[in-house]
Amino acid sequence: MLPTVIGPYRVLETLGSGGIGTVYRALDGRSNELVALKLLSGGPTMDSRAAKRLLREFETLVDLSHPNVVKVYDTGFFKNSPYLVMELIEGLTLRDYLALQGSDMASPPSGAHLASADVSVSRDPGSDDSGCLPFNLSAFAEEAPSEELAALRRSHSDAAARRPVATKSSWEDSNSYSSDADPLDFEPPDEEDSGDAPGKSEKVQRLEELNRPERVGRLKDSLLQVCEALAYIHAHGLVHRDLKPSNIMVDEDRQVRLMDFGLAKFLADDAGMTLEGRLVGTFRYMPPEQILGEPLDGRADLYSLGVVLYELLTGRPPFDARTPVNLWHKVLETEPPPLLALNQRGDPQLARVAHRLLRKEPDDRYQTAEEVYEALSE
Numbered sequence: 024m025l026p027t028v029i030g031p032y033r034v035l036e037t038l039g040s041g042g043i044g045t046v047y048r049a050l051d052g053r054s055n056e057l058v059a060l061k062l063l064s065g066g067p068t069m070d071s072r073a074a075k076r077l078l079r080e081f082e083t084l085v086d087l088s089h090p091n092v093v094k095v096y097d098t099g100f101f102k103n104s105p106y107l108v109m110e111l112i113e114g115l116t117l118r119d120y121l122a123l124q125g126s127d128m129a130s131p132p133s134g135a136h137l138a139s140a141d142v143s144v145s146r147d148p149g150s151d152d153s154g155c156l157p158f159n160l161s162a163f164a165e166e167a168p169s170e171e172l173a174a175l176r177r178s179h180s181d182a183a184a185r186r187p188v189a190t191k192s193s194w195e196d197s198n199s200y201s202s203d204a205d206p207l208d209f210e211p212p213d214e215e216d217s218g219d220a221p222g223k224s225e226k227v228q229r230l231e232e233l234n235r236p237e238r239v240g241r242l243k244d245s246l247l248q249v250c251e252a253l254a255y256i257h258a259h260g261l262v263h264r265d266l267k268p269s270n271i272m273v274d275e276d277r278q279v280r281l282m283d284f285g286l287a288k289f290l291a292d293d294a295g296m297t298l299e300g301r302l303v304g305t306f307r308y309m310p311p312e313q314i315l316g317e318p319l320d321g322r323a324d325l326y327s328l329g330v331v332l333y334e335l336l337t338g339r340p341p342f343d344a345r346t347p348v349n350l351w352h353k354v355l356e357t358e359p360p361p362l363l364a365l366n367q368r369g370d371p372q373l374a375r376v377a378h379r380l381l382r383k384e385p386d387d388r389y390q391t392a393e394e395v396y397e398a399l400s401e
């Protein structure tokens with residue numbers, strides 16, 4: 024049931040629900056300003072200690088201020104659940120923004136505008152917005168296999184030991200994961216495998232749509248802004264940990280906001296905030312080091328950015344599978360198909376950037392968001 028009042032905020036409507044909570048449009052009774060309020064519903068795995076720890080993390084976010092990072096105004100507790108009050112973004116997720124057709128671009132991409140009949144938003148293939156996925160997701164509706172994750176990690180322990188960043192404490196930390204994060208973010212492996220695979224001309228049409236020069240221009244411009252946001256949060260010791268297209272919003276001035284720091288954690292806090300045993304993050308965007316439970320730094324977000332870029336350039340993720348374990352094996356053991364083989368007319372410069380971001384070893388990727396910014400600007 025919709026709560027009517029949360030602290031000093033009057034709840035007006037539900038904007039949506041994600042992996043760890045629900046976001047409401049709300050009115051701040053003191054200032055009369057509209058805000059977005061994210062109320063966490065951690066369920067049984069979030070005890071009061073974890074909730075308090077999370078609240079402390081949130082409180083540090085209030086000090087952040089950057090044009091490309093969603094502004095966090097306030098935090099609090101409602102019926103033992105922490106909440107986060109943010110600026111309300113009237114806009115679109117990056118994926119929907121890129122799917123706007125040329126004629127729509129004459130008007131700003133606001134949510135209100137979207138709701139009107141004169142705007143068509145065709146979703147890019149591979150959308151991670153689960154409500155609109157054209158695929159059967161039932162395989163992931165169950166608890167993700169923590170034992171298999173542990174076995175996978177054991178089988179990669181030699182490789183992990185070779186990594187300079189792997190430490191005992193991080194390994195202990197990894198064993199507390201149960202990998203039940205956001206199972207609703209998958210699609211079947213290859214188009215050829217599914218009965219309703221698109222025909223050749225449909226594929227060509229999709230690729231033409233993905234390669235529209237002004238779409239690619241908007242993609243580049245948006246990613247540059249994401250890089251600025253990442254450079255800022257990394258400089259503040261934060262790792263986003265759940266970077267994906269639905270966490271990137273574009274407002275009516277085409278200004279990008281990086282959203283959803285619910286999973287961010289301080290680099291300094293090695294043990295980290297793991298929501299009491301969950302593998303936090305969205306499977307499809309997770310770098311190898313996150314799957315292996317190793318300590319993360321900003322380069323983990325750069326890997327996720329690579330997945331986002333690859334997907335938005337080809338319409339499909341770099342690694343795809345029907346189960347989390349198969350996906351993790353692929354991420355750890357195989358190379359993504361060459362982007363330009365999937366989309367021959369794709370932008371070669373963006374393709375190069377995507378492949379470098381997707382390198383398994385963090386040392387082989389770009390090292391900072393600033394470096395990615397430079398590479399995208401070339």
Ligand SMILES: Nc1ncnc2c1ncn2[C@@H]1O[C@H](COP(=O)(O)OP(=O)(O)OP(=O)(O)O)[C@@H](O)[C@H]1O
Pocket residue numbers: 038039040041042043044045046059061093109110111112113116205265269270282283
């Ligand atoms: N500050 C905001 N302003 C406007 N809409 C927002 C804001 N924050 C979140 N939303 C919207 O609320 C919905 C739910 O967001 P939420 O962050 O809970 O989930 P998500 O990002 O879709 O998934 P996950 O929690 O797995 O990352 C999304 O549709 C999102 O676009």
